Amino acid sequence: MSNAAAATPNASPEASGTGGVPGFLASVWTIVQLESLKILKDPAEIASRSVQPALWLLLFGEAFSRSATLNTGGVPYLAYLTPGILAQAVTFVSIFNGLSIIWEKDMGLMQKILSTPITRTALVLGKMLSASTRSFFQLLVVTALALALGLRFEWGVGRVLGILALTVLGSSFFTGLSMILASIVRTRERMMGIGQLATMPLFFASSALYPVAAMPPWLRAFSRVNPMSYLVDGLRGLMLSPGSTGFAVDAGVLLGLGIAALAVATWRYPKLLL
Amino acid sequence: MARRATTGREEAIAVRGLVKHFGDVKAVDGIDLSVLRGECFGLLGRNGAGKSTTIKMLIGLLPPDGGSASVQGHDLFTDAQRLRASIGYVPQSLSVDAVLTGRQNLDFFGRLYGLAGADRRRRIPEILEMLDLADAADRPAGTYSGGMIRRLEVGQSILHRPPVVFLDEPTTGLDPVARASLWSYLGLLRRQFGTTLLLTTHYMDEAQQLCDRIAIMDKGRIVALGDLAGLRRAVGMPGASLDRIFVRLAGRAQSEEGNLRDVQRSRRNAKRLA
Numbered sequence: 001m002s003n004a005a006a007a008t009p010n011a012s013p014e015a016s017g018t019g020g021v022p023g024f025l026a027s028v029w030t031i032v033q034l035e036s037l038k039i040l041k042d043p044a045e046i047a048s049r050s051v052q053p054a055l056w057l058l059l060f061g062e063a064f065s066r067s068a069t070l071n072t073g074g075v076p077y078l079a080y081l082t083p084g085i086l087a088q089a090v091t092f093v094s095i096f097n098g099l100s101i102i103w104e105k106d107m108g109l110m111q112k113i114l115s116t117p118i119t120r121t122a123l124v125l126g127k128m129l130s131a132s133t134r135s136f137f138q139l140l141v142v143t144a145l146a147l148a149l150g151l152r153f154e155w156g157v158g159r160v161l162g163i164l165a166l167t168v169l170g171s172s173f174f175t176g177l178s179m180i181l182a183s184i185v186r187t188r189e190r191m192m193g194i195g196q197l198a199t200m201p202l203f204f205a206s207s208a209l210y211p212v213a214a215m216p217p218w219l220r221a222f223s224r225v226n227p228m229s230y231l232v233d234g235l236r237g238l239m240l241s242p243g244s245t246g247f248a249v250d251a252g253v254l255l256g257l258g259i260a261a262l263a264v265a266t267w268r269y270p271k272l273l274l
Numbered sequence: 275m276a277r278r279a280t281t282g283r284e285e286a287i288a289v290r291g292l293v294k295h296f297g298d299v300k301a302v303d304g305i306d307l308s309v310l311r312g313e314c315f316g317l318l319g320r321n322g323a324g325k326s327t328t329i330k331m332l333i334g335l336l337p338p339d340g341g342s343a344s345v346q347g348h349d350l351f352t353d354a355q356r357l358r359a360s361i362g363y364v365p366q367s368l369s370v371d372a373v374l375t376g377r378q379n380l381d382f383f384g385r386l387y388g389l390a391g392a393d394r395r396r397r398i399p400e401i402l403e404m405l406d407l408a409d410a411a412d413r414p415a416g417t418y419s420g421g422m423i424r425r426l427e428v429g430q431s432i433l434h435r436p437p438v439v440f441l442d443e444p445t446t447g448l449d450p451v452a453r454a455s456l457w458s459y460l461g462l463l464r465r466q467f468g469t470t471l472l473l474t475t476h477y478m479d480e481a482q483q484l485c486d487r488i489a490i491m492d493k494g495r496i497v498a499l500g501d502l503a504g505l506r507r508a509v510g511m512p513g514a515s516l517d518r519i520f521v522r523l524a525g526r527a528q529s530e531e532g533n534l535r536d537v538q539r540s541r542r543n544a545k546r547l548a
Binding site: 019023026027030034037038041042106107108109111112113114115116117118119270 | 330333334335336337355356358359361363364365366367368369370371373374378382383385386387388427430431
C-alpha cells in the first residue's frame with residue numbers, strides 16, 4: 001500500500017493545473033480545440049452546410065434583386081442581402097448545436113467529461129466558442145461567393161476583425177441559446193423541431209432580407225428585440241456602410257446576450273443529465 | 275468500522291445516509307458505505323435498485339437530497355472539484371469519441387484533468403501499452419471492438435493516476451473473452467497503482483472474482499454488505515453461491531424488470547459494444 005500511495009498522489013486541482021483563471025482558460029481552450037478538431041474531421045459536413053447560404057444568395061438573391069422595389073439606401077440588393085445571409089448562416093448552424101449536446105448526453109460522453117475537474121462554466125463556454133469554427137467556414141464561403149458575383153464591400157483591417165468578432169459573438173450566443181433549448185426539450189427529435197421553429201421568426205423578423213422600414217409596426221417592434229437583427233446590422237454596417245458602422249452597439253448587445261446565455265446554460269446544464 | 279480498526283487502512287469512500295429522490299421515487303434511500311483504500315468494492319442490485327444513482331452522486335453528477343459523502347477525504351458538498359480530480363469514472367454508456375483516435379481520446383481527457391504536456395506524452399504510450407491498445411492508437415475509436423472501447427474508457431479514467439475509480443457496469447455487453455480480459459486489466463491496475471475500485475455489475479461471477487466486499491442494493495437501500503462469507507452468514511445459507519444469496523435478498527416476487535428506459539439503455543449499450 002505504501003507504493004500505491006506514492007504512485008497515486010492526492011491529486012488536487014491546483015497541483016494538476018485546473019484551478020484558478022489560467023486553469024479555467026486552459027479548460028475552455030481544451031474544449032474549443034476538441035470541438036474544432038471534430039468539426040474539421042468531417043469536411044463533407046462543413047461543405048454541405050455551406051450549400052444553403054450559397055443557394056439563398058444565388059437563387060433567392062438573384063431573383064429577388066430583379067423584382068424588389070425595396071429601399072436599400074442605394075446599395076445593390078445582392079450586396080445588401082449578403083450580410084443578411086451571413087448572419088443567417090451563422091445563426092442556423094449554431095441553433096442546432098444543442099443536438100450534439102443531447103447526443104453526447106445520450107451516449108455518456110458528457111457525463112464522463114463532467115466527472116473531471118473541469119467546471120461547467122468552462123465546458124459551456126468552450127462549446128459556445130467552438131461553434132465559431134463552423135461559422136468561419138460559412139463566412140468564407142458566402143464572402144467568396146459574393147465577391148465572385150462581383151459585389152463590392154467596404155474593406156479594412158478593422159472591419160475584417162470586426163466581422164470575425166461578430167461571427168464569434170453571434171455563433172456563441174446562438175449556441176448558448178441552443179444549449180438552453182436542449183436542456184428543456186431533451187430529445188434530438190424535439191430539438192430538431194424547436195430549432196426549425198426558432199429559425200423562422202429569427203430570420204424573417206430581422207433585417208436580413210429587407211429593411212426594417214418595410215415591416216408593419218408590430219413586426220418592427222419584434223425585430224428590435226430579435227438578437228439576429230443585431231448580428232445582421234453589425235455585419236451590414238461593417239461590410240457596406242462607408243461611415244459609422246454602429247459596431248459597438250451591435251457587438252455590445254450580442255456580448256451581453258452571450259454572457260446571459262452562458263449563465264443560464266451553465267445553470268441548466270446539470271439538469272440535462274437527469 | 276470494525277474492519278478499518280483491525281487493518282488500520284483509511285477510508286477511500288465514506289457515505290453516510292445518502293438520499294436521492296426522483297419525484298415520489300426514492301432512488302437512493304439513506305445508504306451508508308465505507309470503502310477502504312485499495313479495496314475493490316462491488317455494488318449489486320437489479321435495474322433501478324439505485325446503483326448508478328449512487329455512483330452519479332459520489333462523483334458529483336447528481337446533487338444528493340440528503341446525507342453526506344466524501345472520497346479521499348474530499349467532501350462532496352464543499353470540495354467537489356478536488357473530489358473530481360481524485361477520481362476516474364467509467365460510465366455505463368459509451369464515453370469515447372468515435373471520430374477521434376484512441377490517442378486523441380486519451381490526450382483530451384489528460385488535458386481535462388490538467389495533466390501537463392510532458393506528463394501526457396509520457397503516460398499515454400504507457401497506458402496504451404498496458405491496455406494493449408498501442409497498435410490501434412492512431413485509428414479512430416469508432417473502428418474499435420467493444421472490448422477495446424471499454425479498455426480505452428478505462429485508460430481515459432486512469433491517466434491522472436486517480437486513487438479511486440468508479441466503474442458502472444463495465445462489462446455489460448462484452449463477450450466472455452473481453453470480460454475476462456477487462457478483469458485482468460482491472461487486477462493489474464490494483465496491483466500496479468493500488469487503485470480503489472467501486473464497481474456495479476449484474477454478473478455475480480464478476481463480483482465474486484473481482485470484489486473484496488459486496489453490497490447488495492434493493493429499492494434504494496443496502497440490504498446486505500460484506501465479503502462472501504459474511505453475506506452467507508447474513509442470510510443463513512452456508513456454502514450458498516452469490517447468485518442464490520442475491521436472489522434471496524433482491525429477488526422477491528417482483529414482476530417489474532426495470533422500465534422501458536432501462537431496457538432501451540442496456541440493449542443500446544450491448545449493441546454498441548458488440
